[in-house]
Amino acid sequence: MKFSRYIPVKLLCFTFFFLLNYTVFSQEQEKAGAxxxxxxxxLANPVASLISVPLQNNLNYGIGPYNGIKYTVNIQPVIPFKLSDNLDLITRYILPVVDQQDITxxxxxxxxxSDATVTAFFAPKTKGIILGIGPAFLVPTATDKLLGTEKFGVGPSILVMHQKNGLSLGFLANQIWSVAGNNDRNDVNSFYTQMFMSYSYKSGASLGVNAEVTQNWEGNTTMISLNPSVGGITKFGSQIVQFSVQPLIPIVGPHESKPDWGLRAVVAFVFPGS
Structure with missing residues (x-):
């Protein structure tokens, strides 16, 4: 059984199911104000003091010379810690689970x-511009040498954004260098940035777009994608869930790793009372 036959159908079914629940939830929220x-x-603010567990599903087709297919589920818990009345520590974890065919x-x-990424943002409570700065770590958790770097890396990360009247606008970035690991593998010297803009409505629906840029300085390659999105907030029993769907539009990338097209569906379990 090949995953490529079934994953798109699952993503469409999830989307339809969430839209049905979102209609009911949004009607309830009409009575609940803003x-x-x-x-x-x-949820649009990466350093908000809010526990969430997003599951980001990414499906990419037409990769490399063999038209490979790659499905990645990024498990991305966000856990905040209050350090003082004016400073929070927001920890973000990304653990990718990868299923790929005809890539290697x-x-x-x-x-x-695949390898995990852990980021810790020190976020002062400010008015106007929202800031976050701290370290980012690359952790060699890959279970297959073809899915990871076998390197431990570290570097800085930063977030700058502004929110007002439902509009969120900003960027986040990190630079990671490998500092330990398998000497027979290539060093890691990678820069990542995401520029994003979204608008939320009273019902909890949102529209947005983001651009993702990954620069591999060691391999001298650049990956850029443009990703419009539509999302909403729904409820399963007492559990609040945010969902979004995004086409992934590749703009720039090396032939051996640039997909022809892709699709992203995100399901985030939210714990607002934390």
């Missing part, structure tokens, strides 16, 4: 964990 919009704004060669298949 709470859904406030929650959507917090014709008729090849790899499945398992």
């Amino acid at each position: 709470s859904a919009q406030e929650l959507a704004d917090k 060669g014709e008729d090849t298949h790899e499945f398992g964990l």
Whole structure:
């Protein structure tokens, strides 16, 4: 059984199911004032003091010379810590689970964990511009050498954004250098940035767009994608869930890793009372 036949269908079914629940939830929120919009704004803020567990599903087709297919689920918990009345520490974790075919060669298949990324933002409570700065770590958690770097890395990360009247605008970035690991593998020297803009409505619905840029300084390659999005907030019993769907539009990338097209569906479990 090949995952490529079933993943798009699953993503479409999830999307349809969430839209049905979102209609009911948004009607409930009409009576609850702006709470859904406030929650959507917090979720658009990477350093909001809010526990969430997003599951980011990424499906990419037409990769490299063998038209490979790659499905990645990024498990991305966000856990805040209050350090003082004026300073929070927001920890963000990304653990990718990868299933890919025809990427490393014709008729090849790899499945398992890839390397994890851990970011810690020190976020002062400010008015106007929202800031976050701290370290980012690359952790070699890959279960297959073809899915990871076998390197431990570290570097700085930064977030700058502004929110007002439902509009969120900003960017986040990190630079990671490898400092330990397998000496037979290439060093890691990678820069990543995401520029984003979104607008939330009173119902909790949101529209947005982001651009992602990954620069591999060691390999001298650049990846750029443009990703419009539509999302909303719904409820399963007492559990609040945010969802979004994004086409992934590749703009720039090396032939061996640039997909023809992609799709992203995000489901985030939200714990606003934390």
